[in-house]
Amino acid sequence: MLQIPFIRDNRDATLAGLQKKRFANAETAVDQVLALDQQRRDTQKELDDVLARSNAMAREIGALMKAGQKAEAETAKAETAQLKTRSKDLEETLKTVEQQLQAVLVTLPNLPHSSVPEGRSAEDNEVVLQNGAVPTLAEGALPHWELIKKYDIIDFDLGNKITGAGFPVYKGKGARIQRAMINFFLDQALQAGYLEIQPPIVINEDSGFGTGQLPDKEGQMYYITEEKLYLIPTAEVPITNLYRDVILADDQLPVKNAGYTPCFRREAGSWGAHVRGLNRLHQFDKVEIVQIRKPEESYEALEEMSRYVQSLLQKLELPYRVLRLCGGDMGFTSALTYDMEVFSAAQQRWLEVSSVSNFESYQANRLKLRYRVEGKTQLLHTLNGSALALPRILAAILENNQTPEGIRIPEVLVPYCGFDRIS
Template sequence: MLQVNIIKEEKERILKGLAKRNFPHAEASIEEILQLDQNRRETQQQMDQLLAESNALAKEIGALMKSGQKEAAEKIKGKTAELKEASKSLGEQLNSLEEQLTRALYLVPNIPHESVPAGKSAEDNEVVLENGAIPTLDKGAVPHWDLIKKYDIIDFELGTKITGAGFPVYKGKGARLQRALINFFLDEALQADYMEVQPPILVNEESGYGTGQLPDKEGQMYHATADNLYLIPTAEVPITNLYRDVILQEKELPIKNVGFTPCFRREAGSWGAHVRGLNRLHQFDKVEIVQIQHPENSYQALEEMSAYVQGLLQKLELPYRVLRLCGGDMGFTSSLTYDMEVYSAAQERWLEVSSVSNFETYQANRLKLRYKAEDKKTQLLHTLNGSALALPRIVAAILENNQSAEGIRIPKVLVPYTGFDIID
């Protein structure tokens, strides 16, 4: 969430940033936050004054008792009781104001980086670069949902029987391709100095608030209500929360983690041809990279993370493009996001396979994730994350772009992992 002191000091910049996001009622939201903060400060000041008065009376009572003026001391004790009651009331007011302020801050998104283009939807995103030739398929080429039936490698009907729509069953060479991609992505991350972690796939409410899935996206998450736990929509949530309420030493930076998890998204309201087959699922596998960075280095790290994901796509021989998301299409918590899309030749459309984002201090402020600088002062860190990569659309593009009369060719880099070079 945004820092109150930054809102106070840079109000106009904050409002311009929210306008770039097309955030409704921005000025009213900011004014509410500033008023709550002023009320909180005034209440805290009154409490401090009562405490000072109470301490002074305590000293006076002590002096009177020592000098034998017990009756005078008892009269003053009545005054301290009144102060105690007033202090309790102010304490309750302060707690209420702090809760209201936090709730108000939770509802305001992050401020876009200055390089983020203005815009309202995906149509306004900026194409940064394109790489790779668009493949020309043989006549009769079909989309992946037909290929998986032809080669019997993924079964949606079985998944529907077991669970419901959007929960496919991977079989035979389909399951082996899935496992090969996971191991390939993890091995590549380890070579890039990421430390592998295997986090839980259920998180508590505090973790959801820490990375910004709550209160923004609770309707998109599966909620185990009996224990008030949430199935993760991405490994970003548990991995980043490893550092909630942590103070790092500057020499420990940067921290680079990678983790593979299944991910769960309700995707309520999604339908149509654009979500057919593997294009959008309720459960899917993903390898996620997360960095905790010094504020001075986070944007350089973002570019390096983007280049790293592009390197994976190049090794998989997939044509791709990189988009800089506009203000209206960015995630709630992001300051700058690059989307990587691969070209699906049979569908003749671009498919998003990765988002790489810098959140600056937005998540760190919620997480109370800080570092101790050389001057011994604690400061908020910057958090970043990226898909490296999400598997369903990668699998879809590999199947579609590499189909031939003989079968589906496996990218050379994956053959040592799959143990086969063609699905036939």
């Protein structure tokens, strides 16, 4: 959540940032925030003055009664009663204004970092680098949705029978390679200094608000009505919320957590060839990395996290590229995001497999996540990244490594799988 003092002191910069993110009606929303903030401060000042006058009158009444000035004391009591009525009215007004201010403030997305390029959609994202040779497959090569049928490793029909579309059943070597990737990604995270966390996979509304899924993404999450809980869209949400309403000591920083969870996304409105097979699912597995850093360290940490995710892709022998997302394609809470995409040879297209983002203080402000600096508290910066999401990684492995003898397993996964080929 944006900080009101920043908006107040930097109206033009706030507007420019919101416009870069293609936020509609930016000027109206910002001016509404500023007007409500001024009303809130004016009301608070009047309330403070009334309470101060009321306290002074209470002391005066005591002095008048002690001096035997009963008539004057009664007059003072009448004024005190009026002050109490006024203070109650002001408290109600203040509560209403604060609620109105909060309601507008939570609709404002995070402001983009200065390095974020202008643009409206994915077509305007900036390619930062590309690594690895794009493989050339033999004639007759199959996309992964045909390969999984050929080798009987994933069954979408069974998943549809049990649950519905977008919930595949992995079996045999398909299940084992899933487990292999999860363990490999977790082991790599531990070696990189991350503490493994196994969080709940359902969250309450406060957690959804804390990391910015609510009130922005209700329609994309599965909701448990009776308990008012949500299935998580990513482990970022429960792991980051471990630190909600926390003041960290200096020796507790930086925080580096990693966790594996299933993830659930309704993906409402998705259709077409780009969502076929493993390209887009309602349930999928992912290992997430989360960092909490001091503000002056967060962009160095973002680059570190980007290099770490790239190292995983290199070890999996997958050609990839890194994109810096433009303002119009960025997430609601992000200040800067790098997307990592792998090349899927049979589909002849790039598939996003990771987003690594710096949220600066946006989430921390919602979470009330702080640390102490010279006796005062200051908001921290939060970051997270997919390291990695499994479905599209598996799709690329299956497609890129297909041979007449079967599908070759990347060397780093063989000790985890117990086999070097799917045939």
